[in-house]
Amino acid sequence: MADYDAIVIGAGISGLTAAAYLARGGARVLVCEQAGQVGGLFNSFWQDGYLFDGGIKAVENAGILIPMLAELGLLSQVRLHKSPVALITEKTVRPIRSLADVEAYFQFLAGHFPDQRDGLQKVLDDVLHIGDLLGALVGLVRSSFEELPGETAAPESRPKDRLAALGHLPATLMHVRAPLRRYLGKRLSNPALVNLLSHLFPDGTGALFGLAYFSMFLDYYYPEDGIQAVPTALAGAIEAAGGEILLNTRVARICLEHGRASGVALSDGTELRASHVVAAGDARQTFTELMPAAAVSPSFTRKLLAADPSHSVFAVFLGLDIPVEQLNLQGCGHLFYAPDLTGIGEADRDREDYFARVPQELSVPCLRQASLAPRGKTGLILSALTSWHYAHNWGLDGGKPSEGYRRLSEKLARQMVASLETFIPGLSHHVELCATATPYTLQRRTSNFQGAIMGWSYEREKAFQRTSLFRIARSVETPVPNLLMAGHWSFSPGGAPVAVLTGKLAAKRILRSTKGGRAIAPVDTRKDTR
Ligand SMILES: Cc1cc2nc3c(=O)[nH]c(=O)nc-3n(C[C@H](O)[C@H](O)[C@H](O)COP(=O)(O)OP(=O)(O)OC[C@H]3O[C@@H](n4cnc5c(N)ncnc54)[C@H](O)[C@@H]3O)c2cc1C
Numbered sequence: 001m002a003d004y005d006a007i008v009i010g011a012g013i014s015g016l017t018a019a020a021y022l023a024r025g026g027a028r029v030l031v032c033e034q035a036g037q038v039g040g041l042f043n044s045f046w047q048d049g050y051l052f053d054g055g056i057k058a059v060e061n062a063g064i065l066i067p068m069l070a071e072l073g074l075l076s077q078v079r080l081h082k083s084p085v086a087l088i089t090e091k092t093v094r095p096i097r098s099l100a101d102v103e104a105y106f107q108f109l110a111g112h113f114p115d116q117r118d119g120l121q122k123v124l125d126d127v128l129h130i131g132d133l134l135g136a137l138v139g140l141v142r143s144s145f146e147e148l149p150g151e152t153a154a155p156e157s158r159p160k161d162r163l164a165a166l167g168h169l170p171a172t173l174m175h176v177r178a179p180l181r182r183y184l185g186k187r188l189s190n191p192a193l194v195n196l197l198s199h200l201f202p203d204g205t206g207a208l209f210g211l212a213y214f215s216m217f218l219d220y221y222y223p224e225d226g227i228q229a230v231p232t233a234l235a236g237a238i239e240a241a242g243g244e245i246l247l248n249t250r251v252a253r254i255c256l257e258h259g260r261a262s263g264v265a266l267s268d269g270t271e272l273r274a275s276h277v278v279a280a281g282d283a284r285q286t287f288t289e290l291m292p293a294a295a296v297s298p299s300f301t302r303k304l305l306a307a308d309p310s311h312s313v314f315a316v317f318l319g320l321d322i323p324v325e326q327l328n329l330q331g332c333g334h335l336f337y338a339p340d341l342t343g344i345g346e347a348d349r350d351r352e353d354y355f356a357r358v359p360q361e362l363s364v365p366c367l368r369q370a371s372l373a374p375r376g377k378t379g380l381i382l383s384a385l386t387s388w389h390y391a392h393n394w395g396l397d398g399g400k401p402s403e404g405y406r407r408l409s410e411k412l413a414r415q416m417v418a419s420l421e422t423f424i425p426g427l428s429h430h431v432e433l434c435a436t437a438t439p440y441t442l443q444r445r446t447s448n449f450q451g452a453i454m455g456w457s458y459e460r461e462k463a464f465q466r467t468s469l470f471r472i473a474r475s476v477e478t479p480v481p482n483l484l485m486a487g488h489w490s491f492s493p494g495g496a497p498v499a500v501l502t503g504k505l506a507a508k509r510i511l512r513s514t515k516g517g518r519a520i521a522p523v524d525t526r527k528d529t530r
Helices: 015-025 065-071 099-112 114-140 162-167 169-175 180-187 191-198 207-219 229-239 281-287 298-306 346-350 390-394 405-419 439-446 469-476 496-512
Strands: 005-010 029-032 044-047 049-051 081-084 087-088 092-096 222-223 244-246 250-257 261-265 269-278 310-319 334-338 360-363 378-386 432-439 483-485
Touching: 005 015, 005 044, 005 065, 005 250, 005 261, 005 496, 015 229, 015 269, 015 496, 049 310, 049 378, 049 390, 065 229, 065 496, 081 269, 087 191, 092 207, 099 114, 099 191, 114 180, 114 207, 180 191, 180 207, 207 222, 222 298, 229 244, 250 269, 281 298, 310 405, 310 439, 360 405, 378 405, 390 405, 390 439, 432 439, 469 483, 469 496, 483 496
Parallel strands: 005 029, 005 269, 029 244, 087 334, 269 483
Antiparallel strands: 044 049, 081 222, 087 092, 250 261, 261 269, 310 378, 310 432, 334 360, 360 378
């Protein structure tokens, strides 16, 4: 008999979600996590009295996160608060707390680019229309969760019938099928304006996704005690329901019997048997390192290896010897800073001065909760989109950090701090702590290929998994029977909501084949379409 009904590889948000639903459903579940703490890219760490979030900076509900926490009875443990976003252009902070603020932002842009007013109005119309659609879609996704507390509203949309919004779906999708930059280029003739509306997103981002983000800004939450509170609560729920979690435990191999997943082998050689395995880590690793090549078809492997990972980030963690009030952030702990009104084009991403001009995502944990920084001081996280390949792979020497790598990280951190001085004059004189994280750091900690933060590339033709949202349930299937996948590599475009949803979907698949926590007939999860 198998030791477990399911073994989950990876305690990121997807693996934890899968395991929590499995344990709640009575399955015997084990989670193996290579790191010393749960969470993967959902993590926080303390340094010198400052709390920093090492991965995601605030969480989108998207009709998924809060319902998941509610279903698992965790809403009283993970106390989420709205986390308002602000856009900083040059020196002005513009909070985005409602769709009216989005409209005001477009008016500001129209004031600065008067000859682009008509084009901007068309883009704004699409933003609002997509906001309605998103509300309708989120309503559909929410219906896959059973218990919904009153406050789990979908992102704000205009007061109109959501079903009517769905009726516009075909026309809207026709409009916004193109990549965001191409879509904008057809409506706006000023390249700087195109940059300003697209440079926060990775290259190749679809127009639908990019325009939807203005509504998503209204849907961000921050947990009390930092992002780590979410995975910690999930881990508690797993253990309370009888599940097990092994930290510092790397899965070295997925065991196969007659071509079916039958358990895992750990890096110390221990073999554990299970009726199902859920791979909730990097997909390349799953299919090319953790199992023999013959387990999947050569065409599957070729396609997998040809696909590109998503973008990564360079992050700078600062401890400042000034109180947060001095930053004048208008109550917003999550901000996007554009140093100028020229913006960044795709061709700028490899430039030497890229980090001196790049738009930065800023996060200020202690603005949400004063105890997350020493009294009278401020922890500030800066991050910017980048790739593994920047500056000849970050000066890594044979894949390992070198003196050049360290010098480059320090130089780029200085560039980002200097750029931010337009908004916070004298910032560099207040830095008492500075740490950095590169794509290499993210890859080393989580095994996400090349430090990818969202799974597969956002460029449609470069991604591996891209199916219709309406078929997301099938994205957890793999070509190997009894092996399911969950997480941001299982559906594209990935991200936190996809990770949570696929975790739940994988658990549901397994529970469907179990009774009273005992596997009665493993499901055949083979996917015949790829
Ligand atoms: C800076 C930053 C900002 C972000 N912002 C957003 C945002 O605004 N919106 C959004 O939707 N998403 C955002 N994301 C992305 C989001 O955080 C991720 O998509 C999501 O957390 C992925 O969860 P996951 O469980 O799929 O994978 P991961 O978090 O990568 O978890 C995988 C886990 O598996 C473990 N593992 C891997 N291999 C093995 C093995 N062989 N044995 C044992 N354990 C293993 C890893 O250590 C890791 O803990 C952001 C990410 C970052 C880094």
